[in-house]
Amino acid sequence: MTLLEVVLRAVAALAAFLVLPLLVGQAEHKVMAHMQGRLGPMYAGGFHGWAQLVADGVKFVQKEDIVPAAADRWVFRLAPAVALVPYLVALATLPVHPGVAAVEVPGSVLLVLAATSVGALGTLMAGWSSANKYSLIGGLRAAAQLVSYELPVVLAVASVALAGGSLSLAGLVEAWSPWWLLWQLPGAVVFLVAAVAELQRPPFDMPVADAELVMGAWTEYTGLRFAFFLLAEYAGIVVMSLLFTTLWLGGWHGPFSDALGWLWFLLKGFVVSLVVVWVRVAWPRLREDQLQRMAWLWLVPLALGQLLLTGVGVVVGW
Template identity: 70%
Template sequence: MSVDAALLAEIVLRAVCVLAAFLTLPLLVGQTEHKVMAHMQGRLGPMYAGGFHGWAQLVADGVKFLQKEDIVPARADAQVFRLAPAVALVPYLVALAVIPLSPDWVAADVDAGLLFVLAASAVAVLGTLMAGWSSANKYALLGSMRAAAQLLAYELPLVLAAASVAMAAGTLSLTGIGEAWQWWWLVWQFPALVVFVVAGLAEVQRPPFDMPIAESELVAGPYTEYTGLRFALFLLSEYAGVVVLSALTAVLFLGAWQGPFAEVLGPVWTLLKTGLVAVLVIWLRVAWPRLREDQLQRLAWAGLVPIALAQLALTAVVVVLQT
């Protein structure tokens, strides 16, 4: 096999692996949410689809969405309306491609991988804005405006918290950050960890930061007019966002592949830590009530931003003293 053919085969294999992970992990998170929420709330949850503990419930939901009629409102901007679900979903696929499971298990090892993931994840909110604006529905428009305000408020503390870890590691490469991580970072960078997770939840519009989709006020927010497969794509994008947030948290703050027998079990450790963060995200949905819009903005500007700035300053002092 020639060098060019071998390189092409490697690229195709990496792309297939990323796509398989992208299609599998969000569904696993969704199924886990069904069952974990059920146990936390003292109910059975889906039990019949597929037999054992309703393992095929998400497959049944997917078939249901495929059977539903795809409706485009008469007054909607049809092209933007149809494109919005893809814009909400694809950036997470792109982000997942540069998050390493181990130094050797990464589809695309980008030198500035941290910036790449943060930028790609921020693009996903454009799908929500497009959906709300193009639907010709006042509830959808209000939801998308809330999403825009939420993005502006929480993008800053998210980036500042990530910058603290990057400064401590001395690199923007996710692989480099994972290799530089040390256990005592759990204490030193703990404020940044809290800020990052909270801001990340707001970025992906997960409870208690789901004001853009507050069903008691806005029906389904930006997704009110969506049906069938396009609505399912928005649901999938939410779970994909949880996967990206959980994996990035594992790499930045939890040491990713570092653990016993890391040479062999490195990818397993990363997946286990990612799953742990995903369960925390699910638990927060069950345990915390939805914030009001004013509370949401106050938490970002008066709470998270000062903490993130203080942590960044502390990291700068420690790095200077170490050098």
């Protein structure tokens, strides 16, 4: 690979990282508005208020960056980057088209899982360093949530890796077949639910519960640093949706995939993102005990059962 190819892939990955989360954020605002019958601002940019997200970004840029006097300043300032940058690393490893990924590594499945796990630590750092009781409670909730839901995610992905016989995302897409989704359906459900929880999205948004914790771990953040946390949330939706597409929906597979594989990949990921938005609209926030019960009494046993089924299937030669 030449230096020019490396630069072009890096630029393409960065552009996708900056554009796709904004598109998902805009889609969420508009979809939620129509589903809940509250259309909100419809004038920014003209048609359907398409530039409202841009206006919100300009607003965040203009706000003052405040660090509490009692805060751990370095950790407080570093937390938004810890929450955001790992998703860029994960996005760069996803195979968009046959033989096309910004970064091609042999064990890309492990790299993506590690990167998405690190992203959730940004909320814990923010809560611990803010010198605010609401932020601290939010950070502790984030830590408990990460411990509980990382295991179902890993087990579900391990089942797909075992079925495909590879730790390479591109290799798993190549091994995919249409009936795979049916065979691996329990693992797909586990992954989707656990991914939403790991992203701290409703109905699993207890660490940032605005009704009881103000904004939890994000309470003391203003301006661009707060915007980075919001961007990290949408970047996480993009990464998890595209990872779900890669592992369970066949990635680039579709009609004329040789030429339009990247289009099928993005369309499938966008549909999964809409499902994540729909879950936010349709379900109320869980209690903390319900959160833990769902993880340890339902998702972990179901993921273990899926892993056992996959192991039997591989040995038998299904």
